[in-house]
Amino acid sequence: MKTVLLIEDDVVLRENTAELLELSNYKVITASNGKSGVEKAKKHVPDIIVCDIMMPELDGYSVLKILSNNESTKVIPFIFLSAKTEREDLRKGMNLGADDYITKPFTEEELISAIESRLAKVAILKDVEQTKEEQTDSNEGAIKTLNDLKVFFENHGDEFHFKDNDIIYREGDRANFIYLILSGAVKCYQINELGKELTTALYKEDDLFGYNSLINNIPHKETATAIGNTQLMGISIADFEAILNKNHKVVIELAELLARKLTTVKGELLQMAYNSVYQRTAATILKFAEKINRKPEDAISISRNDLASVAGIAPETLIRTLTLLKKEGIISTEGRNIKVTNMEKLKSIN
Numbered sequence: 290m291k292t293v294l295l296i297e298d299d300v301v302l303r304e305n306t307a308e309l310l311e312l313s314n315y316k317v318i319t320a321s322n323g324k325s326g327v328e329k330a331k332k333h334v335p336d337i338i339v340c341d342i343m344m345p346e347l348d349g350y351s352v353l354k355i356l357s358n359n360e361s362t363k364v365i366p367f368i369f370l371s372a373k374t375e376r377e378d379l380r381k382g383m384n385l386g387a388d389d390y391i392t393k394p395f396t397e398e399e400l401i402s403a404i405e406s407r408l409a410k411v412a413i414l415k416d417v418e419q420t421k422e423e424q425t426d427s428n429e430g431a432i433k434t435l436n437d438l439k440v441f442f443e444n445h446g447d448e449f450h451f452k453d454n455d456i457i458y459r460e461g462d463r464a465n466f467i468y469l470i471l472s473g474a475v476k477c478y479q480i481n482e483l484g485k486e487l488t489t490a491l492y493k494e495d496d497l498f499g500y501n502s503l504i505n506n507i508p509h510k511e512t513a514t515a516i517g518n519t520q521l522m523g524i525s526i527a528d529f530e531a532i533l534n535k536n537h538k539v540v541i542e543l544a545e546l547l548a549r550k551l552t553t554v555k556g557e558l559l560q561m562a563y564n565s566v567y568q569r570t571a572a573t574i575l576k577f578a579e580k581i582n583r584k585p586e587d588a589i590s591i592s593r594n595d596l597a598s599v600a601g602i603a604p605e606t607l608i609r610t611l612t613l614l615k616k617e618g619i620i621s622t623e624g625r626n627i628k629v630t631n632m633e634k635l636k637s638i639n
Contacts, residue, residue, distance in 0.1 A: 291408060292316045294335040296326030296352065297370065298344045302393075306339075306400070313401050323347025327355050330362050336411075337404055339391075342371035353385050364527055366407040370395075384458055386465045386525070388447075413445060414528060432536040435546065439495065441532065442469040446522035451515035458499070460512045466523035467500045473519025476595065477511045488598040491516075491576065499523075500543065566602050570610040571638040573600040574620065578629060589627045596627075 293315045297303040300321075307317045318333055320326035324346045330338060338356070342349035349369055356362040369390040383390070388410075389403050432438055446469065451457060457468070460479060468475075470492055477490040477498070489511050492498045498513065524532070533540050573596055577589050597607040611627070614620045619631045629635055 290314060290316050291337065292318060292333065292335040293404065294318045294320065294326065294330055294333065294338045294340075296320045296323060296338065296340040296344070296349070298322055298341060309397055309400065310404075313397075315404075323349065323352040326352055330356055330365070331359060334361055335365065337366045337368065337407055339368045339370050339400075339404070342369055350381065350385055353387060357386050366411055368403055368407065384462045384465060386463065410445070414531075432532060433538045435497075435539065435542045438532065438536075438539050438542075439469055439497070442522040442524055443471070445528075446524050449521040449523055451519045451521070453515060453517050455515045455519075457513040457515060457519075457521070458509050460510060461508050464499065464507065464509055465526055467526075467529050468498055468521045468523045470494050470496050470498070471520040471522060474516040475513055475519060475521075476516055477513045478598065479511050486594065486598050488595060491599070493579070497546075500547075566600075566606055566610055567613070568638055569600040569602060570596075570607060570614070571619075571635050574614075574627065574629065575635060589629075 293310050295303060295307055295310070295317055297306065297319070298321055303319055303321065307319050310317045318329055318335060320329050323340075323344045326338075326340060327347065330352075340349045340352055347355075349371070353367055353369075356365065356367070366388045367386070369387050370393065371390065372393040388407050391399055391403055432441055447466070449457075449468075451473070457475065458464075472494055474494070475492040475496075475498060476488055477492075478486050478488045480486055490498070499509075533543075574589070576599065577596065593604050593607055593611075597604040600607060602610075611620065611622065614635075615622060617634070619629070619635050621628050621630050
């Protein structure tokens, strides 16, 4: 019988939910506030925790932070239970490391389904780890390459959906996931001391991102936003570290990926330093075409500010350069869309 720790300050809701869980064959431990919940979690080490957000003495966010830093409780699946339905509040909980959330009012089916799915995921991951321990590097089931790792993401990761310009994580947020892009694209950026946005990276379908902060277990150093409708699969830091510990060949491939990225960044810095505005604009359009679209000749839906940020030039300068490229028949524009009409000529600009 699995044990559920229910942390809820509302007496009626706590008792009703506990009864519902007991009828579903769960052992239930209850706590009336966050402080009591932390104490009971450390004492009993339940299989899963369901916790309200707004509570006296210690709110749900603080409960999760404390338990995430405790060796015996940090891997316990954690579900937020709250009436707060605003996107930012829910995303804050997920960025702190919560596995799921349920909004009040909820149905019995919603609660049980959320708990069962999280417990099933834990069981699956344990089975995977156990199987890997029994296998040698020559076994077919071993994760030997980045492609194997991406398959693992698709089969066992948490799924996230974001709309255009939605924030995936903010600079300063705790790094809890490494992500694989199933569809769409992602832009990462920083804000300098003058308040200007500087794009630091662009990621396309089948790219991994978020691994710099995740590997170092430090807060994110940049903000990530979705470009268009974007679907991601995320693996938690604990699960990802377990994969790396059991599959050293993947560590080597990740190191090579980081090295290639560093080489690319150095090349872009040199390009920004020595190339003309005209050349940088052309190179930036090609880069966005490569990252966002399957075919470079397809229209690119992107803001002028993003293009200027990546190219390292002022938006006003970019607009003048785009006008010149239009006159030369290299691109055409319609609203936010830019379409390359002469790809060969664009590539020839050096």
